[in-house]
Amino acid sequence: MHRVLISDPLSEDGIKPLLEAADTEVIQKPSMEKEELLEEVAKADALIVRSQTQVTKEVLEHGVNLKIVGRAGVGVDNIDLDAATDNGVVVVNAPDGNTISTAEHTMAMLMSMARNIPQAYHSLQQGNWDRKKYVGVELKNKTLGVVGFGRIGRVVTRRAKGHRMNVIAYDPFLTREKAEKAGVEHGTLDEVLALADFITVHTPLIAATHHLINKDAFAKMKNGARILNCARGGIIEEEALYEALQSGKIAGAALDVFEEEPAINNKLLELPQVVSVPHLGASTVEAQENVAVDVSNDVMEVLRGGNAKQPVNIPSIPEEMQDKLTPYITLSEKLGAFLGSIVRGGLNNINVYYSGELTDVDPTPLTRKVVKSVLQLFVGNRVNDVNSYKIAKDKGIEINEQKTTSTKGFTNLLTVELETDEETRSIAGTLLNGLGARVVRLDGYSVDVIPEGHLISIHHKDQPGAIGRVGSLLAEHDVNIATMQVGRTDIGGAAIMILTIDKEVGPECQEHLAHVEDINRVQYLKL
Numbered sequence: 001m002h003r004v005l006i007s008d009p010l011s012e013d014g015i016k017p018l019l020e021a022a023d024t025e026v027i028q029k030p031s032m033e034k035e036e037l038l039e040e041v042a043k044a045d046a047l048i049v050r051s052q053t054q055v056t057k058e059v060l061e062h063g064v065n066l067k068i069v070g071r072a073g074v075g076v077d078n079i080d081l082d083a084a085t086d087n088g089v090v091v092v093n094a095p096d097g098n099t100i101s102t103a104e105h106t107m108a109m110l111m112s113m114a115r116n117i118p119q120a121y122h123s124l125q126q127g128n129w130d131r132k133k134y135v136g137v138e139l140k141n142k143t144l145g146v147v148g149f150g151r152i153g154r155v156v157t158r159r160a161k162g163h164r165m166n167v168i169a170y171d172p173f174l175t176r177e178k179a180e181k182a183g184v185e186h187g188t189l190d191e192v193l194a195l196a197d198f199i200t201v202h203t204p205l206i207a208a209t210h211h212l213i214n215k216d217a218f219a220k221m222k223n224g225a226r227i228l229n230c231a232r233g234g235i236i237e238e239e240a241l242y243e244a245l246q247s248g249k250i251a252g253a254a255l256d257v258f259e260e261e262p263a264i265n266n267k268l269l270e271l272p273q274v275v276s277v278p279h280l281g282a283s284t285v286e287a288q289e290n291v292a293v294d295v296s297n298d299v300m301e302v303l304r305g306g307n308a309k310q311p312v313n314i315p316s317i318p319e320e321m322q323d324k325l326t327p328y329i330t331l332s333e334k335l336g337a338f339l340g341s342i343v344r345g346g347l348n349n350i351n352v353y354y355s356g357e358l359t360d361v362d363p364t365p366l367t368r369k370v371v372k373s374v375l376q377l378f379v380g381n382r383v384n385d386v387n388s389y390k391i392a393k394d395k396g397i398e399i400n401e402q403k404t405t406s407t408k409g410f411t412n413l414l415t416v417e418l419e420t421d422e423e424t425r426s427i428a429g430t431l432l433n434g435l436g437a438r439v440v441r442l443d444g445y446s447v448d449v450i451p452e453g454h455l456i457s458i459h460h461k462d463q464p465g466a467i468g469r470v471g472s473l474l475a476e477h478d479v480n481i482a483t484m485q486v487g488r489t490d491i492g493g494a495a496i497m498i499l500t501i502d503k504e505v506g507p508e509c510q511e512h513l514a515h516v517e518d519i520n521r522v523q524y525l526k527l
């Protein structure tokens with residue numbers, strides 16, 4: 001039974017997949033104090049949050065059984081991603097579910113600010129009929145500057161063009177060609193700041209965007225420009241905004257988000273030219289249901305052993321590649337486990353080579369499976385797909401991935417090479433149509449082995465009787481041989497045999513085998 005803790009308010013309809021799943025127990029506890037959150041997360045297999053819960057390093061370290069943190073929304077700045085990765089916890093978000101709601105909210109805030117609607121409403125509520133005081137401005141023919149031209153920035157642009165606004169956009173990943181296709185003017189940040197009558201930010205809150213709109217930025221803006229933040233508090237430096245509003249440089253601001261939330265006693269809220277609401281961009285029935293459904297499905301997929309569809313802290317397998325790559329996942333894991341079981345010495349390099357049809361895909365997800373399988377044998381089961389690369393890096397283990405043309409006659413070939421401070425060993429495997437994974441080379445010898453169950457790898461001298469002696473000794477230990485593969489480089493020279501056997505071979509039997517004439521090296525492994 002998977003235990004799923006939900007620590008922020010989510011749409012009941014949206015989490016129905018979780019509530020109705022036979023293998024999940026859902027604990028909904030919004031607005032927990034820190035101590036209770038730490039207690040509850042220690043019992044949880046999954047944690048689902050919105051933007052209120054701070055998923056800190058401490059929370060993640062208390063989540064000793066946590067496999068996944070689901071963010072029912074876009075921004076993950078309330079989650080310590082590095083700590084999640086270090087603790088082998090995958091973080092997923094729901095990047096599409098609230099795009100429309102937030103874009104519509106941005107337009108609502110834009111028009112409220114342009115026409116002083118909240119201020120006029122409050123004035124009328126106080127019994128004033130003051131029409132001159134709240135004269136606003138039109139949007140038509142005005143220039144909207146969009147900083148951050150992603151999902152929400154693009155929808156805001158379409159809505160603004162519907163109001164006959166001119167749009168100029170800045171985004172480090174926006175090319176002139178893409179801007180032209182989207183029907184917007186491409187600008188640098190400075191150009192957007194200089195030309196826009198209204199500026200709206202739609203970037204994530206990351207180091208590069210923290211205080212992106214600061215005192216210098218305000219100085220570059222048109223006198224009387226207006227600014228919106230329906231993305232994240234902190235993108236606009238609030239102290240600088242306050243000064244720009246007080247000086248009259250900036251005519252107005254519409255704020256959905258704040259550097260510190262809840263934004264109680266924030267001095268910006270005292271200014272008459274500021275329109276503000278408590279982080280409502282995604283607060284619609286539709287958005288909350290969308291993000292809850294998306295994140296619930298991803299959480300259940302991962303808890304049931306599947307791959308995350310919207311991972312934030314590991315590369316995702318593109319939907320269109322999942323069918324092609326999934327069959328190779330088992331092969332990758334088996335090859336890594338096989339070679340990792342028999343290699344000696346301290347691990348320095350994990351090299352993975354792809355050839356044949358595997359050169360047509362991005363094989364990184366497969367390399368990640370190899371690395372996890374190898375490291376688990378050196379570090380233990382706390383290694384998983386999420387933290388394997390970080391653990392390898394921390395241990396100074398280099399990971400190399402390469403596509404080669406040498407398929408050795410196979411339609412697909414995956415080769416794993418482990419370099420240690422004592423030796424370099426390699427294994428290659430393929431997928432045979434309908435027959436599954438096969439090991440076809442070990443240390444350069446040609447073999448044909450199904451990598452599963454109990455196996456013995458033996459390096460020996462190619463001499464008459466060597467194989468018989470191994471068989472006889474195993475018989476003495478009541479070990480039955482299921483299959484035997486023998487490979488050699490030349491007659492009378494070095495050779496290898498790989499046996500699949502019916503049960504585990506204990507240390508005593510391995511010791512006896514290692515002392516058989518012409519036997520150089522014996523290794524038992526279980527896959």
Ligand SMILES: NC(=O)c1ccc[n+]([C@@H]2O[C@H](COP(=O)([O-])OP(=O)(O)OC[C@H]3O[C@@H](n4cnc5c(N)ncnc54)[C@H](O)[C@@H]3O)[C@@H](O)[C@H]2O)c1
Pocket residue numbers: 073074075076095098099102147148149150151152153170171172173202203204205208209212230231232256257279280281282283
């Ligand atoms: N107010 C709300 O309730 C609410 C709701 C949803 C999203 N958001 C916030 O809005 C942000 C944007 O959401 P989205 O779905 O459009 O995300 P997105 O990832 O689709 O788009 C973000 C864009 O920002 C761009 N960007 C990154 N760094 C930049 C920089 N230095 N300068 C300019 N652009 C930069 C990226 O290239 C990307 O195109 C989210 O990260 C989230 O924090 C807020």
Ligand SMILES: O=C(O)CC[C@@H](O)C(=O)O
Pocket residue numbers: 050051072073074075076098279281282283
């Ligand atoms: O959960 C919310 O209401 C806010 C979510 C929003 O800020 C987001 O980043 O998706």
